[in-house]
Amino acid sequence: MPYVTTPGGVKLSYQVRGAGRPLVLLQGQSNDHRWWDSVRADFDAAYQTITLDYRGTGDSDKPDEPYGTRGFAADVLAVLDEAGVERAHVYGTSMGGRVAQWLAAEHPSRVGALVLGCSSPGGAHGVERSNDVRRSLAQPDRAAAERALLELMYTPAWLATHPGPYFTIGDPGMPHYARLRHLAASARHDAWDVLPAITAPTLVVHGSDDVFNPAANAPLLAGRIPGAEVRMIEGARHAYFEEFRHVAGPMVLEFLRQHA
Template sequence: MTIAVHHRLDGEPGDAVPTVLVHGVGSDLDRWSFVASALARHGQVVRYDLRGHGNSPKPAGPYEIDDFVADHIALMDKLGIERANVIGMSLGGLIAQAVTLRHPERVRRAGFICAVAGRTPEQRQAVLARLRTVEEGGPMLVADSGTRWYTDRFRADHPEVVEAHMKRFLSNDPAAYAAAFRVLATTDLLDELHAIAVPTLIMTGALDVGSPPEMSRAMHERIPHSRLIIVDDVKHAILEEAPHTVADALAAFLYHP
């Protein structure tokens, strides 16, 4: 069943097609603050809290990838947006893939940042083990003090950023987080990606464990009109460790192709 997600608008409607930003599992729309502000100089930006996250409703699970897609399209309909760019991070990248595949007429350009596709058997085994941990004990058991998401240098230089993220992450509703994480852990759209016909930007950190460069390269190989950017010395928290790089790449891709 579709839900009305909490959302925020940045920038003003204009000639540019709106851009919708989709955050990752365990996060919320504030994760996009820097990028949203940068992109809003060019046109309207929409960001929202996924079901089960932030200020959006937290219905009982299980969740399916198509639930997230339906919520996304319902928000576009509510805002009167016929066609938009869709940019997703992590789980949001998976949702962006699904939106682009299921509703190609609603997407002008797509961006998959630190997204997943084509896990190896070993990677599937590892993420399913994390899923079992989450379902048994909640998000706190996979927090790892941020070491999985942030480089050691960034953690040392910006402890306040890491602390704020960890506080937000640990405040997630355990059941809703587990329901969303199951979608991330068990959904793989690699074999469908060849059908994406819109221009697509694929980006990840060179040190990302959950969304390693080989996944992004596999996506790039399958999507005809795609660009690939691997950001050096960055893990999964690319929106905090390299916000200018992400914002500049997206602005160039979306507004100055």
Template sequence: MPKALVNEIELFYDIYGTGEPLLLIAGFDSDSSSWSVLMPFLVKHYQVIRFDNRGVGQSSAPKSLYSIQQMSVDTIALLDYLEISQVHVAGHSMGGQIAQELTLAQPEKVKSLILLSSWAKGDSKFHAIIELFGDLPSKLDAVLYQTSLLPWLFSDRFYATPGVIEQIINQIRKYPFLPKPHALYHQSRAILNSDTSKRLASIYAPTLVMVGQQDIITPIKFSEHLAQGIPNAELVMLEQVGHACFIESPEIVAQKMLKFLTKH
């Protein structure tokens, strides 16, 4: 499988579909596989590029400190490696932080920006949650840790769907690339040290902000802040879905994304 050597680490990536390039940036503890249920809807219209951030999946997991800006530099280096000069960018959660930094650093590369379940600056409760998410991996078995995150990610409706959570837990048990505790700690601290709130007005790319109404990690107020701070941003709130909105309702999320992308 393809890997790019960038910034002294290896980044795993894959590319599917044809058309204008669309880059997907995953969130905390997530790798490129997290986009799998959304991919069939996107590859019909775009050349979709997925990759594993440093610390997860099949990418390198250095033991030094991480930062969101550093991960945005990784992402820019990957685009340069792939000789992609302009791209639509979609980031989920921490991936939305990375996408914001990428857009601020090299605005000429970003044709449009989609921020899913993301934020500019967290509050005290959010910081407590993320700190806990970073500390727990060294205390728990890897599969138990991943399972413990599920109630934070999904809505009441999703949990009530027969067999769905059990299927996800079985996938976790079989997955060969679960991240190491040190990498999750470093990703969590990168999140805690990131803040774009005073720079949002400098994001001029057409922007879609999307959030689930049952998101208990990054509540609606975070997305409202993004949409108010980014010039001419659109805000879409999705009913009955949680933080992992594109896993719960991939068809609806894809429809919203594609409608936005076709305008830009």
């Protein structure tokens, strides 16, 4: 498995599969590259897909120091440089969408087309999850809290027929301090002021029933990024890309094809 060492000395694990034009896939908070395992083959068939384990996750280093979405974007650049990729499409979901916002805004020459899934601009302008959702995730019974998270990610019908394992509810090997660092990075994200600088063709995708990262964030993002399109997937929750793979995958692939 290849690695790159950042200018700050952090060793990052990354993964390259498939062939064709490069496509970077960025996962959600506190997750490693396995977030994409259930759908990655859809993209490998048409692209050279590139993932990484964020610092704090997977096989990457886990320094106990502040993390940020802007810093994660710099880590993505380090991976692209190491892999010899000058320009790539970027598809970021959840916190990965926040990372992708910085990448596209501050390094436009490196991003072809951009897809932001179940994401948010953050800061004062972003729509936050409700206190009820926060309480469900913070309850002391960890099994109940995990069940609450699963129900935010997937519909009851999906959970009844898909017993797991689930690779979207956090990297089980993460140290506790790294989880807290990821949580803080996502919470501090605020790209509102730089979003109008994004020049990449942009598609914003969101599940209509997402309350983990409220669906109201989708039109906010699309309205802030010049020329962005927004697509809502009816009935989907946060992990729309997995449960509604039959809708989301072709939708994203068609958008990328149009901006080859």
